[in-house]
Amino acid sequence: MVGLLLGSLVGGAISDRYGKRPVLLVCVCVHAVCGIVPAVLPQPILFLFIRCLTGVCCCCINICSFSLAVEWTPPAARLWPPAFLPFCFSLGTMAGAPLAWLSPTWRQLHLSLALPQLICLPLYIAIPESPRWLLLKRRRDVLERYQSNSPADKQCLDLLLDSTWSDLQKASEDPPEGHALSDIIYLRHPTVLLRLFIMSYLSAVTALTYFGICMNIGSFGVGVYSAQFFSGLSEAPCLLVPLVNLGRRPISMLALFLSGSACFLSLLLSRYNYEPVLVMSLALLGKLCILAANFISVLYSIELFPTVVRQRCVSLVNLCFRIGCLVNSLVPPTPNGAISLAAMVAYSSGPIIGCWLCLLLPETSGISLPDTVEDCDRQPKPRLPNIGAVWRTR
Template sequence: MGGAPLAWMSLTWTQLHLSLSLPQILCLPLYLSIPESPSWLLLKRRMDVLERYRSNSPADNQCLDLLLDSSWSDLQKASEAGEEPTPGGHAPGDIIHLRHRTVLLRLFIMSYLSAASALTYYGICMNISSFGVGVYSAQFFSGLSEAPCLLVPLIRLGRRPISMLALFLSGASCFLSLLLSRYNGAPVLVMSLALLGKLCILAALFISILYSIELFPTVVRQCCVSLVNLCFRLGCLANSLVPAHPNGTISLAAMVVYSSGPIIGSALCLLLPETSGVPLPDTMQDCERQQHLCTLEEELVCSQCRKPETLPAEKGDTHTTLI
């Protein structure tokens, strides 16, 4: 949203690039304050770093104890099986885990979702001037439509249903907007549908960032998330290969690509488990158990339902004790 007035005020491309890049360079030192994942440090036996995190504050010490409780038991089981990780390096089994069918299926689906989302998102951004609205106005409202997407990951409806809904609405909105723009529809209606499609596909992208972290186990999470991000960049590059129409409008091939990709991705989400409220997987066994794990809220409700009632005699005894 702020890029449109910034581009309008910049006299040259050099000023525009400097005004966009300098704030990002100034924020680079902030990455030094981001701590490493405690689960990853435990699996790599980086106990010295964990002890340094524990000494920061009592609250950090308590949170680390709660977080690493389950991870430590899994590490002990792996040590008993003879799988001793190399301190500070990569264990030989890390690459083997990438060949597991569960990891491969999730990696394929998330890579496709990233590539299709990037193709649709940048396809709308690069063809925003073909919807019959001014360039600066279109870019301003295009950026304004992205603001609500930041709050979508906070919705407690689960990762999978929100991803499916966002991808399907994005594909349907893009198809209708591109169809109306091709057959001389009202520019306001075409622009509104295009912005709705952009809002939904960006919401799906924000959710996929969390979804990718929660789907892959700790031993290969960094590699898998990197591959998913690589597919996102490849989708950005593939956008330049989509054929354009000679008169400057969006071609029929681009219309099919931008709309069909998210719709197919929404169907592929049916093969993924729900990860909202479920502990992060550390091993391959945790990934296979994700389908059967209940969320933390469901577990709390179940524990309250299973809570035994106090008998009248016990209540009397308790009252006597208090007296």
């Protein structure tokens, strides 16, 4: 968890400066090596250091891969990459249960997890750089090389870099005299600050609820291997979320509300000694909903913040997510091994509060990514219910 926190601190800034592709390539190589080292040199201090370094690489991989997948996807299909990547994550979670059951030692488990990463390393070379980052950095030679690969690539790039980029393109060709504005100026803008606060809160409560259920999966009275497998299986239906054409904000609100309600019902039934399978099913339903809210919030964060500070803001939001993970790892279990009352209240109330905060965010489904703060201000304004008008009509 400390490694994930450190990755959140540096991942966005490094990828903004050097590009997402080189950061991703370096991190996947280091991540694969870190999987082999504990199996070869099982020393406690070295193991802790390697796990911390693994967390740093894992966080940078998540930041870069989600951003690249979204930026290379047309606006109409932009919800599919954040849905497909967590689906693959759930497949890995399910595969972890039989691998752990079949591995008699930790060394064999580490080898079985690390070898597929080493085999897949050559595949990552084909990953392209972000076209918007290349345009911002005036790397037109790379963009032209991508366009010359095939007519389909040229058509895709023309669709991604549409006419809404004309102002940014002109600015990248003719930079103004003097020093460029600091990123701090953009981060102080009220619109960016409000969105940053809401998304940071949503990330923190998402981490509390998601990892709270994951780390206590053995507290529901069900076998730990079966619980781990069904924990991963419960996340698979997230792949169907893009089929629900409701927009970013309604889906986020629905997922957060259902997650909080399911966790509250799980807490309520556990207090009355109901069947462990029913209690665990409700908790896993809450985990499924909070995962849906999580991957939508990842996409939402990319669409809410301007390109000039997008990676910086996404990194800060991810930092709050990792702080929630750290806080969750410090929550002690009850003497009987069950989840404490205070923890379950936090898991259920946090998402419900976040549901109402989503009312302050605009709908970003189907529109181009904002490149400047002015583009953020031109996004559709959220329409809050006019309580006074409703009261007067009564």
